Amino acid sequence: xxxxxxxxxxxxxxxxxxxxxxxxxxxxxxxxxxxxxxxxxxxxxxxxxxxxxxxxxxxxxxxxxxxxxxxxxxxxxxxxxxxxxxxxxxxxxxxxxxxxxxxxxxxxxxxxxxxxxxxxxxxxxxx
Amino acid sequence: xxxxxxxxxxxxxxxxxxxxxxxxxxxxxxxxxxxxxxxxxxxxxxxxxxxxxxxxxxxxxxxxxxxxxxxxxxxxxxxxxxxxxxxxxxxxxxxxxxxxxxxxxxxxxxxxxxxxxxxxxxxxxxxxxxxxxxxxxxxxxxxxxxxxxxxxxxxxxxxxxxxxxxxxxxxxxxxxxxxxxxxxxxxxxxxxxxxxxxxxxxxxxxxxxxxxxxxxxxxxxxxxxxxxxxxxxxxxxxxxxxxxxxxxxxxxxxxxxxxxxxxxxxxxxxxxxxxxxxxxxxxxxxxxxxxxxxxxxxxxxxxxxxxxxxxxxxxxxxxxxxxxxxxxxxxxxxxxxxxxxxxxxxxxxxxxxxxxxxxxxxxxxxxxxxxxxxxxxxxxxxxxxxxxxxxxxxxxxxxxxxxxxxxxxxxxxxxxxxxxxxxxxxxxxxxxxxxxxxxxxxxxxxxxxxxxxxxxxxxxxxxxxxxxxxxxxxxxxxxxxxxxxxxxxxxxxxxxxxxxxxxxxxxxxxxxxxxxxxxxxxxxxxxxxxxxxxxxxxxxxxxxxxxxxxxxxxxxxxxxxxxxxxxxxxxxxxxxxxxxxxxxxxxxxxxxxxxxxxxxxxxxxxxxxxxxxxxxxxxxxxxxxxxxxxxxxxxxxxxxxxxxxxxxxxxxxxxxxxxxxxxxxxxxxxxxxxxxxxxxxxxxxxxxxxx
Numbered sequence: 001x002x003x004x005x006x007x008x009x010x011x012x013x014x015x016x017x018x019x020x021x022x023x024x025x026x027x028x029x030x031x032x033x034x035x036x037x038x039x040x041x042x043x044x045x046x047x048x049x050x051x052x053x054x055x056x057x058x059x060x061x062x063x064x065x066x067x068x069x070x071x072x073x074x075x076x077x078x079x080x081x082x083x084x085x086x087x088x089x090x091x092x093x094x095x096x097x098x099x100x101x102x103x104x105x106x107x108x109x110x111x112x113x114x115x116x117x118x119x120x121x122x123x124x125x126x127x
Numbered sequence: 128x129x130x131x132x133x134x135x136x137x138x139x140x141x142x143x144x145x146x147x148x149x150x151x152x153x154x155x156x157x158x159x160x161x162x163x164x165x166x167x168x169x170x171x172x173x174x175x176x177x178x179x180x181x182x183x184x185x186x187x188x189x190x191x192x193x194x195x196x197x198x199x200x201x202x203x204x205x206x207x208x209x210x211x212x213x214x215x216x217x218x219x220x221x222x223x224x225x226x227x228x229x230x231x232x233x234x235x236x237x238x239x240x241x242x243x244x245x246x247x248x249x250x251x252x253x254x255x256x257x258x259x260x261x262x263x264x265x266x267x268x269x270x271x272x273x274x275x276x277x278x279x280x281x282x283x284x285x286x287x288x289x290x291x292x293x294x295x296x297x298x299x300x301x302x303x304x305x306x307x308x309x310x311x312x313x314x315x316x317x318x319x320x321x322x323x324x325x326x327x328x329x330x331x332x333x334x335x336x337x338x339x340x341x342x343x344x345x346x347x348x349x350x351x352x353x354x355x356x357x358x359x360x361x362x363x364x365x366x367x368x369x370x371x372x373x374x375x376x377x378x379x380x381x382x383x384x385x386x387x388x389x390x391x392x393x394x395x396x397x398x399x400x401x402x403x404x405x406x407x408x409x410x411x412x413x414x415x416x417x418x419x420x421x422x423x424x425x426x427x428x429x430x431x432x433x434x435x436x437x438x439x440x441x442x443x444x445x446x447x448x449x450x451x452x453x454x455x456x457x458x459x460x461x462x463x464x465x466x467x468x469x470x471x472x473x474x475x476x477x478x479x480x481x482x483x484x485x486x487x488x489x490x491x492x493x494x495x496x497x498x499x500x501x502x503x504x505x506x507x508x509x510x511x512x513x514x515x516x517x518x519x520x521x522x523x524x525x526x527x528x529x530x531x532x533x534x535x536x537x538x539x540x541x542x543x544x545x546x547x548x549x550x551x552x553x554x555x556x557x558x559x560x561x562x563x564x565x566x567x568x569x570x571x572x573x574x575x576x577x578x579x580x581x582x583x584x585x586x587x588x589x590x591x592x593x594x595x596x597x598x599x600x601x602x603x604x605x606x607x608x609x610x611x612x613x614x615x616x617x618x619x620x621x622x623x624x625x626x627x628x629x630x631x632x633x634x635x636x637x638x639x640x641x642x643x644x645x646x647x648x649x650x651x652x653x654x655x656x657x658x659x660x661x662x663x664x665x666x667x668x669x670x671x672x673x674x675x676x677x678x679x680x681x682x683x684x685x686x687x688x689x690x691x692x693x694x695x696x697x698x699x700x701x702x703x704x705x706x707x708x709x710x711x712x713x714x715x716x717x718x719x720x721x722x723x724x725x726x727x728x729x730x731x732x733x734x735x736x737x738x739x740x741x742x743x744x745x746x747x748x749x750x751x752x753x754x755x756x757x758x759x760x761x762x763x764x765x766x767x768x769x770x771x772x773x774x775x776x777x778x779x780x781x782x783x784x785x786x787x788x789x790x791x792x793x794x795x796x797x798x799x800x801x802x803x804x805x806x807x808x809x810x811x812x813x814x815x816x817x818x
Contacts, residue, residue, distance in 0.1 A: 037401075037405075037407075040407060041405075041406075041407065088387065091387055091474060094474060094475060095391075095427055095474065098475065098478075098493075099423055099427070101490060102423070102478060102484075102486040102490050103417075103419070103420075103423070103486075105486050105487040105489065105490050106419065106484060106485060106486050106487070108487075109485055109486070109487055110485055
């Protein structure tokens with residue numbers, strides 16, 4: 001990241017920016033997230049399909065931001081940004097993983113129907 | 128798609144009508160009169176002394192990290208005062224409204240605050256104290272101190288630094304505005320779900336809370352980026368990682384938390400906003416929503432936020448304690464490791480805020496153990512400070528007293544935190560004021576460290592020490608008040624008092640409620656001592672004038688610069704030789720060494736754009752709160768246009784000439800934070816390079 005202190009354009013990571021790419025990134029991200037919102041509001045998909053579609057749209061939005069906004073790659077100028085993103089992956093796994101675990105358990109413990117097999121196998125505080 | 132809101136709505140004013148001005152509530156009338164009086168005094172003084180241009184050129188448009196830090200702290204202290212006033216109202220209401228026969232005043236059945244107003248007061252108290260008092264004050268210290276400790280000229284991104292400040296200021300303005308236009312959230316500072324959903328909170332209160340936090344958290348996130356880059360990139364030659372002062376280390380760890388945690392809050396509030404504005408069902412009980420998802424997301428940010436507040440506090444203590452013990456900090460490397468261990472563990476403990484959700488024994492067990500793990504690195508820190516003090520020549524100055532009181536609060540808060548980490552105990556005292564007393568020990572540790580920091584670094588910024596006598600009076604009244612209020616509160620928690628009660632039904636609580644109120648009165652007295660400390664310090668500023676090393680025993684690089692520190696920080700970029708650079712130079716007789724000559728210093732130019740963008744963000748927030756769509760569209764468009772225009776500025780800055788530096792080094796008043804600087808835009812960069 002060596003470069004002049006006074007001229008931003010002397011920095012290679014700043015030179016990666018470009019009006020067309022920012023506009024394309026903005027439009028694609030807004031469109032993808034807008035599509036996810038519309039899909040959510042319409043309620044016309046099954047649960048499994050809905051989760052797959054929204055998850056796919058989110059992944060595409062992330063990809064579009066990574067490529068068009070941040071220009072992530074493994075070049076000398078950009079690798080620190082790519083590495084920064086990768087460093088957040090463990091955090092992502094921990095937080096999402098623990099959330100899934102707690103809500104799966106919560107669901108089993110609080111949303112079961114009376115007399116169901118799941119209810120009979122769940123431990124209670126008294127056990 | 129847009130949700131229908133109850134009550135009138137017009138295209139021009141949205142939901143805003145004259146009825147939304149609460150002019151019939153007596154407390155707000157007095158508050159409004161007080162606020163107007165203060166505004167008239169401040170604005171009148173600025174106009175009378177013809178200082179409008181000075182404030183615009185030197186403060187509102189500044190990109191100097193020290194001035195930005197000072198403004199952060201001033202905003203934080205003003206909000207601290209507001210939050211304290213809310214706390215006083217809460218305590219007074221609870222002691223007055225005790226038992227079935229408690230009389231009512233000013234329209235309330237019991238006490239003087241009707242339930243809906245009381246709910247707003249405690250919601251505002253929590254929101255303000257955490258996000259608009261503690262956070263700006265600590266951010267202010269980081270702004271002032273970190274570049275100086277690193278031997279840097281400024282932050283890595285001075286413009287973005289100012290932008291962060293003005294976003295925070297705009298958001299704080301929205302919180303204050305909710306006093307006089309509309310109302311504030313009545314759903315607690317955490318946004319108790321589903322209370323924050325539109326059917327249960329149809330007024331604009333939740334919207335004020337939501338948008339104010341959103342805007343300020345953008346500022347906090349940007350500031351986190353700025354701090355991390357500054358620490359990674361801007362260290363002076365020779366300052367290797369393990370020569371860096373502990374406060375800078377804790378700032379790095381805390382801002383890694385800030386950068387990763389605040390976006391989660393942004394998402395939680397954005398989804399809540401989608402529920403309130405677009406009719407989605409992320410957090411509703413039906414339609415596929417899940418209430419607890421909000422609670423999960425909120426605390427996914429909320430617990431790291433606790434350490435976001437505590438880690439810089441540990442940094443302040445780690446600077447103050449060695450200075451007044453005249454010893455290097457015991458266990459420097461373990462202190463660094465402990466800071467990062469706390470930051471890491473902060474991400475796996477959040478469920479302990481809602482153990483009672485019913486996630487099951489395995490999960491509660493996991494989060495219980497993870498929470499207790501925090502005690503290990505924290506314990507390492509406490510022992511390190513204790514060993515630093517062991518057999519030391521301790522000077523009991525005001526900053527040191529605050530630091531020692533902070534250690535006491537850390538122990539009280541930490542040990543009760545260990546109790547709360549046990550799910551069985553947590554189930555018993557959940558939502559009781561025992562929990563409130565516990566976390567107030569922790570946030571008052573933040574306050575104690577903040578006052579330690581204010582009194583410790585004040586001479587560096589302004590060139591004179593704060594009055595010791597009034598400072599000690601402030602310290603003792605404040606700390607005794609803390610002990611009185613929160614010892615009684617712990618007891619009330621065990622007696623079964625639940626939190627957020629506008630009417631304390633059990634008459635057996637009365638004695639402890641009275642004790643709490645006595646403590647609150649002592650707090651009011653301590654505030655008077657604080658004000659007198661400021662007044663006498665300014666009056667006696669010549670007598671209390673400080674040299675570069677204001678305490679004579681300081682150890683880190685910020686004390687190498689003159690006091691008051693000139694706006695360019697270091698006349699010559701320092702070469703760092705060791706950890707505790709100043710102590711090393713003092714030992715080798717190099718602390719008073721002067722450079723043979725000065726070279727031109729490249730400085731960034733001031734710009735009004737961050738101020739304009741911050742104010743536009745506040746207008747946008749106001750328009751969204753009141754659903755004035757045209758104003759929201761215009762202000763958001765203007766904001767984006769300003770950002771784009773600014774991105775084309777080259778901001779080449781100017782060069783400070785060697786003769787000017789020499790003059791300012793001779794006469795420190797010329798370059799101080801409060802001095803007015805001449806226009807140097809003609810000292811253009813290329814012009815200097817040509818020479």
